[in-house]
Amino acid sequence: MTTIQESAGRGRPRSERAEKAIVDATLDMIGEGVTVSELSIEAVANRAGVGKTTIYRRWANKEDLVVDSLATLRLPMPEPGGTDVRADLIEYLEVMRSESSELRNRCITNIALNEADRFPDLYRRFRELVIEPRREAFRQVLRRGVATGELRPDLDVEVAMSMLIGAMLFHTKMSGPAYPVPDDLAVRLVDEALRGFRYDVTRNVAS
Amino acid sequence: MTTIQESAGRGRPRSERAEKAIVDATLDMIGEGVTVSELSIEAVANRAGVGKTTIYRRWANKEDLVVDSLATLRLPMPEPGGTDVRADLIEYLEVMRSESSELRNRCITNIALNEADRFPDLYRRFRELVIEPRREAFRQVLRRGVATGELRPDLDVEVAMSMLIGAMLFHTKMSGPAYPVPDDLAVRLVDEALRGFRYDVTRNVAS
DNA sequence: AGTTTTCGAAACGAGACCGTTGCGTATCGT
DNA sequence: ACGATACGCAACGGTCTCGTTTCGAAAACT
Numbered sequence: 001m002t003t004i005q006e007s008a009g010r011g012r013p014r015s016e017r018a019e020k021a022i023v024d025a026t027l028d029m030i031g032e033g034v035t036v037s038e039l040s041i042e043a044v045a046n047r048a049g050v051g052k053t054t055i056y057r058r059w060a061n062k063e064d065l066v067v068d069s070l071a072t073l074r075l076p077m078p079e080p081g082g083t084d085v086r087a088d089l090i091e092y093l094e095v096m097r098s099e100s101s102e103l104r105n106r107c108i109t110n111i112a113l114n115e116a117d118r119f120p121d122l123y124r125r126f127r128e129l130v131i132e133p134r135r136e137a138f139r140q141v142l143r144r145g146v147a148t149g150e151l152r153p154d155l156d157v158e159v160a161m162s163m164l165i166g167a168m169l170f171h172t173k174m175s176g177p178a179y180p181v182p183d184d185l186a187v188r189l190v191d192e193a194l195r196g197f198r199y200d201v202t203r204n205v206a207s
Numbered sequence: 208m209t210t211i212q213e214s215a216g217r218g219r220p221r222s223e224r225a226e227k228a229i230v231d232a233t234l235d236m237i238g239e240g241v242t243v244s245e246l247s248i249e250a251v252a253n254r255a256g257v258g259k260t261t262i263y264r265r266w267a268n269k270e271d272l273v274v275d276s277l278a279t280l281r282l283p284m285p286e287p288g289g290t291d292v293r294a295d296l297i298e299y300l301e302v303m304r305s306e307s308s309e310l311r312n313r314c315i316t317n318i319a320l321n322e323a324d325r326f327p328d329l330y331r332r333f334r335e336l337v338i339e340p341r342r343e344a345f346r347q348v349l350r351r352g353v354a355t356g357e358l359r360p361d362l363d364v365e366v367a368m369s370m371l372i373g374a375m376l377f378h379t380k381m382s383g384p385a386y387p388v389p390d391d392l393a394v395r396l397v398d399e400a401l402r403g404f405r406y407d408v409t410r411n412v413a414s
Numbered sequence: 415a416g417t418t419t420t421c422g423a424a425a426c427g428a429g430a431c432c433g434t435t436g437c438g439t440a441t442c443g444t
Numbered sequence: 445a446c447g448a449t450a451c452g453c454a455a456c457g458g459t460c461t462c463g464t465t466t467c468g469a470a471a472a473c474t
Contacts, residue, residue, distance in 0.1 A: 011419025012471040018421080033324050035242050042461060051422040056463075113380055114321055117240045120383075145404075152406045159374070159395045160404055166377030167369040173320055188366045196403020197352075197367055199359045218449025219441040225451075249431055258452045263433070 014058070021048035022055055026069040031103040036066055036115050036122065063122055070126055073107060075099070077137040085145035086190055092138055093168050093186035100172035100181070109173060138165065164189055221265070228255040229262055233276040238310040243273055243322050243329065270329055277333055280314060282306070284344040292352035293397055299345055300375050300393035307379035307388070316380060345372065371396055 025047035029039055041062060045052045059065040077095065080088035099105040112131055116123040142160055145151035167189050175181045182188070232255035236246055248269060252259045266272040284302065287295035306312040319338055323330040349367055352358035374396050382388045389395070 010473060011417075012421075012473090014420065033321075035245070037245060038242065040461060041463080045422095049422090051424095052463080053423090053465090054421065057420075114240070116381070116383060142404075149406055151404050152402075155404055156395055156399055159392070159399050162374040162377055163370045163396065163400065166373035166375070167366070168373070169377060170369055170373030174323070176323060185366070188363055189370065192363055192366050193370065193400070194403055194405040195359075196401055196405075197349075197358050197362055198401040198403075199356055202409070217443060218447080219443095219451075221450065222441095247431055248433085252452095256452090258454095259433085260435090260453090261451070264450075 015054075018048070018050050018054050019058065021050055022058075022065070023069045023072060024048070026065060027073070027104055027107050030066070030069075030110055031106040033106075033110060036062070036111075036119055039066070041065075063119065067122055067125055070107065070111065071129060073104075074130060074133075075105070077134055080137075080141055085141060085148070085150045086194060088141045088144075089164065089190045089193075090186045092141065093164060093189060096165070096168045097172065097181055097186055100175070109169060113169075113173070135161065135165075160193070163193060222261075225255070225257050225261050226265065228257055229265075229272070230276045230279060231255070233272060234280070234311055234314050237273070237276075237317055238313040240313075240317060243269070243318075243326055246273070248272075270326065274329055274332055277314060277318065278336055280311070281337060281340075282312070284341055287344075287348055292348060292355070292357045293401060295348045295351075296371065296397045297393045299348065300371060300396060303372070303375045304379065304388055304393055307382070316376060320376075320380070342368065342372075367400070370400060 022044060025044045026039070029043065029047065030036070039062060041052055041055055044065070045055055055065065059068065077092065080091060082088065100109070108130060111123070111126055138161055139157060142151065142155065142157045146153060146155055146157070168185065171181045171185060229251060232251045233246070236250065236254065237243070246269060248259055248262055251272070252262055262272065266275065284299065287298060289295065307316070315337060318330070318333055345368055346364060349358065349362065349364045353360060353362055353364070375392065378388045378392060
């Protein structure tokens with residue numbers, strides 16, 4: 001926690017309600033696409049229905065507020081079903097897709113993709129806390145597939161991850177009323193990736 | 208062009224040098240990750256070594272300036288070599304990779320990924336002008352591959368595009384001193400995609 | 415009761431940009 | 445030469461946000 005040292009429990013205790021409202025307002029705004037640079041303490045206070053004093057009393061600066069807020073976002077990746085690699089990959093990609101429709105979860109990609117250059121420190125902490133655990137879970141699915149023989153033994157796991165995750169992020173980021181994410185995108189991605197693009201007459205055409 | 212009506216050629220002509228400096232400054236700042244919202248005419252003028260008047264004389268507002276500046280970015284996709292699909296795909300992805308190292312070209316992805324929600328009009332014009340032509344060129348490569356029999360006849364071309372483009376964008380956006388884009392990423396992406404992840408004992412293991 | 419701390423609200427001076435205007439100079443056509 | 449227009453520069457009044465301070469009320473403690 002980067003919260004300012006809280007004083008001894010002498011006088012009136014800090015309102016948890018206010019704290020939650022502040023964090024919620026911060027996450028909502030970031031999810032809506034507000035840049036960290038643009039995010040003003042004043043706007044957060046108004047949105048949270050809270051005095052600016054209440055924010056400054058708890059966080060020394062904007063970056064600390066953002067980091068603490070993002071830290072509450074640690075969504076666990078579900079344990080994969082484990083029936084086969086295909087099902088696990090589809091499950092994870094489907095989680096990404098469904099999460100992207102909720103405003104709150106867009107914080108993750110917005111921060112990861114937009115703020116790396118300008119707030120390297122924030123980005124580094126966020127990457128360790130939120131991004132890497134998810135990448136690792138995904139990586140394990142592929143590794144397990146190689147181990148069980150479902151996937152090629154010489155599969156380039158990192159490149160494979162980039163293809164699947166990159167494609168899904170690409171769609172969810174570009175999505176909007178005019179360009180919706182297809183409902184079955186996860187399935188289609190995984191099947192195309194597993195099968196390969198090339199036409200191979202020696203192989204059974206029916207997958 | 209959204210430039211303000213230029214007056215008759217009576218007095219002193221407008222300086223092309225100034226105009227270029229303005230556009231350059233605009234593109235540089237966007238390439239560095241400055242949001243369109245954050246981009247101030249004042250900052251552009253200072254960076255270009257130009258009076259604000261000179262900018263306001265040519266463009267009615269910030270959005271027009273940005274659109275005109277971006278319009279100068281129409282990099283042509285090279286005609287594909289045409290030897291085979293693999294070579295063409297690698298060539299296009301390699302163009303994306305090498306372009307991404309130049310600050311100027313980062314404007315394209317920065318605008319496409321960050322500003323769609325907040326400047327839908329700007330995004331729409333930019334998409335038609337810059338993005339779609341490139342997507343179409345890429346799409347043609349895949350279609351040609353299907354036609355020649357190099358790729359599966361039932362290949363999901365849109366999903367295939369997302370996988371390759373998404374993966375490359377994912378890497379170039381995330382790239383930085385700590386996470387460089389591998390030199391051979393284009394080759395590795397294309398080969399994994401063509402081959403497929405799945406281990407298929409009926410097929411020759413050597414690609 | 416008395417003390418301490420937090421609460422939301424309001425106001426502060428400082429600074430950034432806004433879009434506009436005036437200034438003196440430079441550069442073109444006539 | 446002369447009028448017209450563009451140039452860079454500086455200043456204008458106005459709005460917004462900054463981070464800080466002050467205020468009276470509220471809510472816990474001894």
